[in-house]
Amino acid sequence: MMKPWMCIWLTLCLMNGLAVKLYAQTTVTQKVTIAENRDETLNRKVADSLFNVATHYQDTQVYPQSLVLYEKSLKLYQQIGDGKKVGDCFNYMAITYFYLGDFSKAVASFQKGAETFKKIQDKKGLASTLNNIGNVYNSQGSYLNALAHYKQAAALFEEIGDTGNLAVAIHNIGSIYARAKDYSNAMKYYDKAYAVYQKEKNQERTAQLVNAIGDVYLKQGKYNKAFLSFRKSLQIADKKQDKQLQIMALSSLGDLYFEQSAYTQALPYYTRCLAYANEIGSLQSQAESQIAIGRIRHQLANHKDAVTKCRNGLQLAGKVGSVSLKKRGCDCLYQSYKALGNPRQALQYYEQANTLDDSLNLAATANQVMSMEFQKQQLVDSIAYVRKAHTVELKHKEEVQQKEKQRNLIIISLGFILLVATGLGWQLNYVRRSRAALKVEKDRSEALLLNILPEEIAEELKEKGHVNAREYNLVSILFTDFKSFTQTAEQMTPQQLVEEIHTCFKAFDLIAEKYQVEKIKTIGDAYMAAGGIPHADDRSLTNIVLAGLEMQAFMTQRVGENQRVGRPAFEMRLGIHAGPIVAGIVGVKKFQYDVWGDTVNTASRIESSGIPGKVNISETLYEFIKHENGFLFEYRGQVHAKGKGEIGMYFVEKVV
Template identity: 55%
Template structure:
């Protein structure tokens, strides 16, 4: 069972720090009007309703106090209201509104240059993006927050941000670094009276210990976190810790205790209408019932969990629910429904792959930032050392001004000369290395993407409304390969793919990648090209023509050869860079999956295209089409397909 407790706990931790700080500051303000007192009272009622889980009522109170503060021109208090509204929306799983109101709050705080409030909001925005799996955006906001915190020397907020970074490490399964940052935060919190922050820290580290299999450490931390949550009667915190304990005992196969803790988590989550944890608990209970062979009850729970996860768009929870339903229906001998949920689970698994890409991109940027931080530290130390040397030189000049001055001049002259020579050599060497690096990068990535990567250190993913995707695949590859030596096999594949590379270059088509004997290309990226749809079909036809001629030549030489299927589809995609090493420009989306199905349902020697591509190019005079009818494609249902050939009047 997957858990998102770490993200949620850290987000609440930040709210605890920033909002408690705001409340104390608010109490210190000198109230000069009845309206201001009324607004303060209404805001406090909203905070109490929020703590009690009455979110609808809390929003009403926050809106009323917001109107009064606006009329009084109190930007900082307006920012407070927006902050509390954002937190309320977050608790309800409305992440879009949470982001909107956090950003409004930051804008109000900037008007009054309230740096502590700004850093708190930046942390919270990072927390929302963190839960949504957008680690690049989360990391960006955490960086902005920590800059302000260091200016203010706010150790408590630095601890909160460090815990966020620990959470990012946990998400990419770098648990040793995750615990390092959690421990750093704990050292600050343990000396404070912030019981809530301590509890959330213990909960976060407890989850990591569970994943590492250190179950005794995990239980110790989680038990203490639950005691603290009960002490301050924080329902949201209790929900999180109970869910973490449920996960721990599930890992230990103690299903009775796991069932107990998840039931309590579900109870409290339902009371405050936290759909996020309601869905997690329902699916977890369903999985436990599966283990206990109570398939009917498991199906009921997992269906409820799936419906609630659907409402908030929690893809990972929906996948867990589908896995649970697949196992339950399979055990109940209902093969039809078991197969249905198995296929849905696989679809969600594909959707979650983009999260893996985000993790890799985040790793690249985060490690780059660590390097910059190290360089900054070295520069500071160098500045201190330089200042010390200047003081020593000053004392020496006082003892023997003439001699030291002459020596100093000589040393400077020699130093400058050596530096000049070194600089020239370094620049020359750097230029050679840069030229080699640029040449290699342009061989891997499109020029436009390579330039963006060099300028920014990363590449933003982009949406394209209409891109053509080509897939090719060698028929009976394994059987044919068995007739060839390894060296001959690689040479034959290389000959074919080199020819394909030249063809794609000729028609301005972007090669995406090769996977074994499969070749993938795309038309219309990274620059839109109105001729790309026609060109990619011409490229496909030329590839098939090459393979046909290659087979004739190989057959004449009594050499094994390949026959190829080729399919093309057009539609919207998302494109970007994958990985932190050996960069690869890649594309994702349903269009890619459909193109793969078009290829797998093709015929050797033919170019098979989808109906959507046919409708776009059907009036091109250079093509002739053959309608194949509706063909069943795995995972896509029936798709209308066409064979396309090059039309010639001769």
């Protein structure tokens, strides 16, 4: 199915009553420098003008320009100290990132907006932001996280009496039930939201909801009803000339025909999707449309055109970081090259598709867990009435038996008290000694467990006997590896080799602790650590780079020490990447906290593509920290990484 994120409605924290004239972008930009040195009134006028122009660009889907102007207005609002407008800027920037398919930056910006609204006690702004964070989690397949944020938003909207946005939150809750295939409950929530949208005559939201209802019908195999819903959604979108809504409805109609193998009927819808996606610059929609058209070309035996479309779509999917889209593109290229009689190219994309399956299997597992949670809740609801009736019947029987028990209990209690009194003195003394011994052993066990696992994970393991897997949207992964390890190790005795590795890894442990970086594990001569888990930290991306630089500095010093005494020395490569991961504990013996996901694989490739003595980082991490003071970056260009293709990389150094 195409574009699951397109059925999500983003709740905008709109400014009310701004009557400032919209200036051209060049005029507004030129005034920023002047405003920085003038009074607050002028700064506010320029900030409002920048914000309005940015909103105009966002409404017309000119996203790159809108981001530039939002950032300029944000700086001015921060200088003025206007918390409401600062929160609005963060939210609008996040929405733009969302439409561009950059979900990590969208979540980060929304979280900053939520912190701002919470600080100034703006419940409506906070509720809207929580709802939007739920939307991003929904688009990433983290449905339980999405549901939790939607419910928090709904509670706040209900508290302040905002029925319009409450309907949006209810609409989104219904979408989660639809994801869990609980279509009955999904339609109940959709009906509640639809009544509000109709009452308010909100055509945009009605189009979103009607499309969601059509998707439920499609999943149930009710194709005629699905077609009527999708067509109604498209009619509204065409009338409003809203290209985001048009892409949503067109892709749904394309999916409907593709599902029925009516490929020639599906093709025009996907073609229009691609045209609109190109107009507004949405990489996510461009990638999905290109791959969808490629799959149809393959089905219609136009395999060369299929290869072109799917290759273009795969390149775009790599830019937005969508694993499911990359998997779909690789599958299409495998089938098309196979049909063209090119087994070498077919095998290449077949292997890439299998590699991508690992990450997708993690998401599938999360979906299964979510479905089990919903099924469990439905079971609880279904037996609630039976339990209540049974409780009433038992209560009457218990009252009759209670009187007899009381009489017997008095007799037994007197005998028991006499027996207990005899041995109480001895028992109390024994308990004191036992508790002292248990405390010593408990303290030893606690220290050992905390040396193996993060404190929060250890507490969960002790409480429940297992640890639930957790998803993180932005975590930095660091890998190190000694160059020519085998050749250097052959020059040492086993004792010397172990002592040298221990010296290095001990130093790395202390450095990781200094910068609040979590050590994950060592594998032979490789060392792996992560920043931002188990707790998110605004400084985690900067700290892990500082830790990597200090590790390389230690290795340089160690090489000098070893060479002065004539001992062999290791040189080390170090690479860092950032992105989403899943973390947890697997198995029941010899527990080990570990992380999984495409981000981990990419970090390993970044390390192997580096050179000794340097800290090599991905372009993704560079985008997050490029404005940080104290770093000097050297662009390496697009470097080929095994299994990943071309990846932008940078060397980073600390400014002295």
